[in-house]
Amino acid sequence: MNFEGFIYPNEAEIYWSVLIAVYPYITGLVAGAFIVASLLRVFNVAKLRPVYRLSLLTALAFLLTAPLPLVAHLGHPERAFEIMFTPHSSSAMAGFGFIYAWYLLVVLLLEIYYDYRKDIVSWASRVSQSVIKGFIYRILTLGDRDVSEEAVESDEKVVYWITVIGLPSAAFLHGYVGFIFGSVKANPWWSSPLTPIIFLFSAMVSGIALVMMIYVFGSKLRGKKPDAACVDTLASYLLYSYILDLSLEFVELTHIFYAAEEGTELIARLIVDKLFLTFVGIQMVAGALIPILLIVLTKLFKPKMQTAIFTLASILTLIGVFAMRWNVVIGGQILSKTLRGFSSYSMPVFGAESLTLALGILALPFVILYILSWLLPPWEAES
Amino acid sequence: MKRRKFLLSILGLGVAAAGLQLKVKSSKSTKPAYLFFVDVTKCIGCGRCVIACKIENDVPLEPIYFRTWIERYTWLKDGELKVDSPNGGFGGFETEITEILEKDEIEKSYFVPKLCNQCEEPPCVQVCPVGATFKTEDGVVLVDEKYCIGCRYCIQACPYGARYIYPSSGPVKSRVGTADKCTWCYHRIRKGLEPACVKVCPTGARQFIFLDSEDQDSAYKTKLQKIKQLKGLRTLKPEMGTKPKVLYYGIDSDVR
Numbered sequence: 101m102n103f104e105g106f107i108y109p110n111e112a113e114i115y116w117s118v119l120i121a122v123y124p125y126i127t128g129l130v131a132g133a134f135i136v137a138s139l140l141r142v143f144n145v146a147k148l149r150p151v152y153r154l155s156l157l158t159a160l161a162f163l164l165t166a167p168l169p170l171v172a173h174l175g176h177p178e179r180a181f182e183i184m185f186t187p188h189s190s191s192a193m194a195g196f197g198f199i200y201a202w203y204l205l206v207v208l209l210l211e212i213y214y215d216y217r218k219d220i221v222s223w224a225s226r227v228s229q230s231v232i233k234g235f236i237y238r239i240l241t242l243g244d245r246d247v248s249e250e251a252v253e254s255d256e257k258v259v260y261w262i263t264v265i266g267l268p269s270a271a272f273l274h275g276y277v278g279f280i281f282g283s284v285k286a287n288p289w290w291s292s293p294l295t296p297i298i299f300l301f302s303a304m305v306s307g308i309a310l311v312m313m314i315y316v317f318g319s320k321l322r323g324k325k326p327d328a329a330c331v332d333t334l335a336s337y338l339l340y341s342y343i344l345d346l347s348l349e350f351v352e353l354t355h356i357f358y359a360a361e362e363g364t365e366l367i368a369r370l371i372v373d374k375l376f377l378t379f380v381g382i383q384m385v386a387g388a389l390i391p392i393l394l395i396v397l398t399k400l401f402k403p404k405m406q407t408a409i410f411t412l413a414s415i416l417t418l419i420g421v422f423a424m425r426w427n428v429v430i431g432g433q434i435l436s437k438t439l440r441g442f443s444s445y446s447m448p449v450f451g452a453e454s455l456t457l458a459l460g461i462l463a464l465p466f467v468i469l470y471i472l473s474w475l476l477p478p479w480e481a482e483s
Numbered sequence: 484m485k486r487r488k489f490l491l492s493i494l495g496l497g498v499a500a501a502g503l504q505l506k507v508k509s510s511k512s513t514k515p516a517y518l519f520f521v522d523v524t525k526c527i528g529c530g531r532c533v534i535a536c537k538i539e540n541d542v543p544l545e546p547i548y549f550r551t552w553i554e555r556y557t558w559l560k561d562g563e564l565k566v567d568s569p570n571g572g573f574g575g576f577e578t579e580i581t582e583i584l585e586k587d588e589i590e591k592s593y594f595v596p597k598l599c600n601q602c603e604e605p606p607c608v609q610v611c612p613v614g615a616t617f618k619t620e621d622g623v624v625l626v627d628e629k630y631c632i633g634c635r636y637c638i639q640a641c642p643y644g645a646r647y648i649y650p651s652s653g654p655v656k657s658r659v660g661t662a663d664k665c666t667w668c669y670h671r672i673r674k675g676l677e678p679a680c681v682k683v684c685p686t687g688a689r690q691f692i693f694l695d696s697e698d699q700d701s702a703y704k705t706k707l708q709k710i711k712q713l714k715g716l717r718t719l720k721p722e723m724g725t726k727p728k729v730l731y732y733g734i735d736s737d738v739r
Binding site: 106107108109110111112113115116150170173174175176177180182183186187188190191192193194280283284285286287433436437438439440 | 552606631639
């Protein structure tokens, strides 16, 4: 056991492992990717059309993976469904099943269905394809093969309204995850009404970066050139959300140190000592300041490698936001509730709740996305 | 602009409704039937309570799982405070404080037994997603090991570090992977017996009061009267709003 100062004896074990850092990371990516889609649908940012469907599929692929880290870390995974069947209404965590189901069934699947319906109908009647694929498309039409102008127009309307509903849902999905941490009054590193909002904006940051990265690499894999205007617009929105996100983080930290309540000294040591690499090094410098600089400088000087630099910024961002989740989840636990010491966390490489499992779970959405985009090509019809 | 306002108002309403729901549900109250009193001026740190608890309740013997434990608080003359709890005080403190610190630099030192506070407003119960941890009618917080899913949220929510996840090395297999904590020996107190730690305490530092003691020994009433007259009774971390039912006598505000 490796600890410092005085911790309660039961605190020697870190109860929420790396998997619980992966969970808010994934839901954040879902919410962020959906917000990218809504930028086009609700806010009419036309330049984002090339990534619209991609961001929907990305959100779906990650949403399907989101429960995995949770279930994998339960002491009794076989009782996982009790959260939905017998929820305890005063628990923030009990909302998970409902918010998840709502988001998956009412928002994402419906939006994807209505957005693709016209194409699915045409794919279903296409001759030159495997029997299986044609069969799947015929099921996916859900029996509605009407592609008249009125029908398509009404699809469009439906999609618009789902997105309008979906936007607050996405905010709620991730804001609620922030609330799970922010409402723990026992923990001075978590307890803050700002936590859900910071989670939300960092989710936007990570979701935009993810869509950008997948779009650029996806285009390269298909041997196409990514649309520069689209990437440029994504970079702009990445920058805006960064500004909001960092301002909130700044307010939070300023509040902690200015109000200087009990435990502030320990929080200072947490930041400058225990979490120096992951908080200052990765979350703040490599994962926020450098990408912001890259974006700003690229926008100012417009170098030739624009898309490549933006992509680099998006990768750094994705690492930075994961570091943020890590710093919240792990940082909040190594800080002892005695406010007199620190426990420590060492992540096993193999086995339950290990690095390998976390990486596997993080890789899974890309596999799902690959299958989804094989079935429902998200790329604009290219001439 | 209209659209944005609409979105914001939907979001606002949703959050308000959820908040209201949480508030209403958490204010359900029960009538406490027991009180735990700790007189640290009497505790000698022998650690018999920790042993008795581990045996009585099948608590794993590893030094990171405790339903009750003892902390040693030592103030130095220069104002510095040192706290330790080697093996939770199991079987006593192997080293006297004077073996660790010079005698003339010590201002004062005492032992603080810790256990579940059976809060009147227990945050662990509030956060449990399935209601596996609950407050009984007589005010004791318990965990249903057949129901707990092992999400560990209650452990995060407890300000006192009173909970742990029962490890596979423990003797009770049905508890493995579920949250475990002090029950004030609920199986004993329901029969009118005192908790194991109280029973074995050689100095009376740990005392248990049956509040509904009409059919009980009326000595509890006199005991309660005496306790109530004591000056400087404290609970731990009162600022958390948890309303603990373990009362401490003789501790400083630095004890948390």
